[in-house]
Amino acid sequence: MKNCLIVDDSRVVRTVAGRIVQDLNFTVSEAGDGAQALQHCREAMPDAILLDWNMPIMNGIDFLRALRRETGGDKPVVVFCTNENDAEHITEAMRSGANEYIMKPFDADIVYSKFLETGLV
Amino acid sequence: MQDTTFNELADLALRQTGQAFERSKAYLMEARLATICRRESFAGLDDLAHCLKQRPNPRFEQEVAAALTGKATHFFKERETLEQVIAHALPARLKQSTNGRLRVWCAGVATGQEAWSLAIRLSELVDQPLGKAHVEIVATDVSLPALQIAQSGTYGHYAVQTGLSIARLMAHFDRQDTGDWIIKPGMRETVSFKRQNLMESANMLGQFDVILCRNVLSKMAPVMAKQAVETLAGQLLPGGFIFLSQDEDIHPIQPTLKPSRDMRGAWVPVERDESAEEAA
Numbered sequence: 089m090k091n092c093l094i095v096d097d098s099r100v101v102r103t104v105a106g107r108i109v110q111d112l113n114f115t116v117s118e119a120g121d122g123a124q125a126l127q128h129c130r131e132a133m134p135d136a137i138l139l140d141w142n143m144p145i146m147n148g149i150d151f152l153r154a155l156r157r158e159t160g161g162d163k164p165v166v167v168f169c170t171n172e173n174d175a176e177h178i179t180e181a182m183r184s185g186a187n188e189y190i191m192k193p194f195d196a197d198i199v200y201s202k203f204l205e206t207g208l209v
Numbered sequence: 210m211q212d213t214t215f216n217e218l219a220d221l222a223l224r225q226t227g228q229a230f231e232r233s234k235a236y237l238m239e240a241r242l243a244t245i246c247r248r249e250s251f252a253g254l255d256d257l258a259h260c261l262k263q264r265p266n267p268r269f270e271q272e273v274a275a276a277l278t279g280k281a282t283h284f285f286k287e288r289e290t291l292e293q294v295i296a297h298a299l300p301a302r303l304k305q306s307t308n309g310r311l312r313v314w315c316a317g318v319a320t321g322q323e324a325w326s327l328a329i330r331l332s333e334l335v336d337q338p339l340g341k342a343h344v345e346i347v348a349t350d351v352s353l354p355a356l357q358i359a360q361s362g363t364y365g366h367y368a369v370q371t372g373l374s375i376a377r378l379m380a381h382f383d384r385q386d387t388g389d390w391i392i393k394p395g396m397r398e399t400v401s402f403k404r405q406n407l408m409e410s411a412n413m414l415g416q417f418d419v420i421l422c423r424n425v426l427s428k429m430a431p432v433m434a435k436q437a438v439e440t441l442a443g444q445l446l447p448g449g450f451i452f453l454s455q456d457e458d459i460h461p462i463q464p465t466l467k468p469s470r471d472m473r474g475a476w477v478p479v480e481r482d483e484s485a486e487e488a489a
Binding site: 173174175178179182188189191193201 | 283366367370371372373374384
């Protein structure tokens, strides 16, 4: 079974997203900010990462750039999942190594569609 | 909703668009007519049916029937079929073309995502012969409100995130201040939209190399589906292909068409010289 790390400072979002990706046959891990997520990845690299942008301590884009520099950090499929939905943020995310981008609010159909686009399902 | 109301509305849908409604789908009827009921201040479908009976108005009947058709769709739905069109059907037709021009009819497009998906996919074929061909896409639906959305090329937050990758969204759509996304001007010219009821002659649309009509016939009563298939087949150029959804079987109602040997979901005329299909 594939593992998805959900990185968001909102416990509610982590819970909702967690249920959706569990329904897609993923095991779920959680992190409340980029620093926690990076530590998690160093211990066990997930198959997929659902990533918020604005978080305390380390934000999503800084986490993504750091992740891609890690050994094996090129492997996880990273799907941004954020309120930042303008072209500039999307372009910056994709240039920094994101594989897909979800604009909040989201539902199960959107997550499924984006996971399908990236070959995760 | 009273039984008589259901029967009258089901009969209207059948007569006008060929769509068959079972009593168990009464909730769909209520959902699809809710906007009209609100606009006209009807208390419910019983009021609506009463108005249709007491004050016959062909244009209003047409609007109600069109509103009853299904509009659930999304970008790049049934990708396998789309790829068959791109990889096999259109290249086969291009080989037979003398002027490098091809015509595609997307019938029953609802809010247009199928037509735009095809246009987007074609625009990605930069270095291929098909990418250099002139492919005219004509998209039709019986519902004017749905066609208005399709023609505007404007889609909301959920629509653009279902079936459309972020790369395609950024390449082919611009974000508006409202938060909606609108198809870019260069892409807009590749699709034309027209109202067409498949129960009526489509001669005005002309002839086509490829016709897509997915998830439409299976919603129709068999006798009406037969009529719709005749409408589609009447606009197919010799050697052309009709694509339906992969689970739609029209052979029992239209024995003059048969499934293509090489392309799932594609149908060809039975009188076709088999060698023409070999080219695909």
